[in-house]
Structure formats: structure tokens, C-alpha cells
Amino acid sequence: MIGGSASSGDDFTPNNGTLILLAGSISKVFTLAIIDDTNYKPTEHLILSLSNYMNVTQTTGIGATYTLTILVLDNDSPPTISWSPASVSVSENSGSIQLTASFSMVSGLPASIEYTVSGTATNGMDYTLADGTLSIPAGCN
Ligand SMILES: [Ca+2]
Ligand SMILES: [Ca+2]
Numbered sequence: 001m002i003g004g005s006a007s008s009g010d011d012f013t014p015n016n017g018t019l020i021l022l023a024g025s026i027s028k029v030f031t032l033a034i035i036d037d038t039n040y041k042p043t044e045h046l047i048l049s050l051s052n053y054m055n056v057t058q059t060t061g062i063g064a065t066y067t068l069t070i071l072v073l074d075n076d077s078p079p080t081i082s083w084s085p086a087s088v089s090v091s092e093n094s095g096s097i098q099l100t101a102s103f104s105m106v107s108g109l110p111a112s113i114e115y116t117v118s119g120t121a122t123n124g125m126d127y128t129l130a131d132g133t134l135s136i137p138a139g140c141n
Contacts, residue, residue: 006044006072011035021056032070040078041108046070078111080104092126103140111136 006012013033021028032048050058051065060066084100116131117123123130 003049004044004046004069006046009035010037011044011072012046019050034072036075038076039074039106039108040076041074043074044072046072074108078109079107081111081113101136106139107136108138110138 012035019028019030030050032046046069048068048070049065050067053064058064058066080103082102084102088097090097113134113136114132115134117127117129121127
């Protein structure tokens with residue numbers, strides 16, 4: 001049985017089933033394939049539980065179930081971000097302007113960007129926007 005925060009098929013190759021030790025054998029290798037994806041995401045964990053032993057007694061740890069927690073550390077870089085337009089001229093009666101952020105890939109982690117507004121224009125008279133933080137939830141691109 002395999003559990004934890006990692007996703008079957010995305011982070012590891014499912015390998016549920018029965019481990020059979022043939023008569024005459026004294027060892028058996030159990031393989032769990034870890035998948036190297038391209039998403040930037042937090043460390044995830046797998047919990048591998050081995051139980052229901054037949055004709056063999058488990059001696060690692062306490063109890064009849066052997067449980068191994070595996071941490072899967074991400075090896076990808078955070079996405080890059082680009083803004084458009086690079087510059088803009090607008091009439092006073094244009095209403096508003098919008099900037100578009102584009103990410104190089106979907107991120108598995110939330111991002112935030114602090115912004116300030118400065119220049120010769122005056123907040124409240126020429127524009128309305130207080131300094132603040134732009135929050136981008138995980139999963140956006
Ligand atoms: Ca990777
Ligand atoms: Ca990754």
C-alpha cells in the first residue's frame with residue numbers, strides 16, 4: 001500500500017501488489033520508481049506500508065507492518081515571469097490600464113510580488129492604487 005502527498009503517476013510509478021519471495025531465496029528487491037517531473041512544487045512524501053506477511057515474520061521495527069516514509073525533494077527551478085506591455089502611454093480618460101503576467105510554467109507553489117507606485121503623478125488625483133502585494137495562487141500560468 002502506498003500513500004502520502006505524492007501523486008500516483010505524477011510523482012511515482014504505482015507498484016501496489018504482492019511481493020513474492022520464492023522458496024530457496026533469501027532476499028528480494030522491491031522497486032518503487034520515482035518520476036522526475038518538470039513542475040516546481042514543495043517536497044512531497046510517500047508512505048510505503050508492507051503488511052499481511054504469509055509464511056514469513058517481519059522483524060524491522062514494531063508490529064506486523066513495516067512502514068517507510070520517503071521524502072521526494074523537488075529539483076526544479078521556480079518559474080520565470082514576464083510582464084506586458086513593457087511601456088504604455090494612456091490618455092487621462094482611458095479609465096484604467098492592465099498589465100499581464102506570463103509564467104514560464106505552472107507552479108505548484110503560491111507566489112507573491114510587492115509593488116510600489118511612484119513618479120510625478122499623485123495617488124488620489126492622477127491615479128488610484130496603493131502600494132501592496134500581488135498574490136498568485138499555486139497552479140496559475
Ligand atoms: Ca524535475
Ligand atoms: Ca518537480
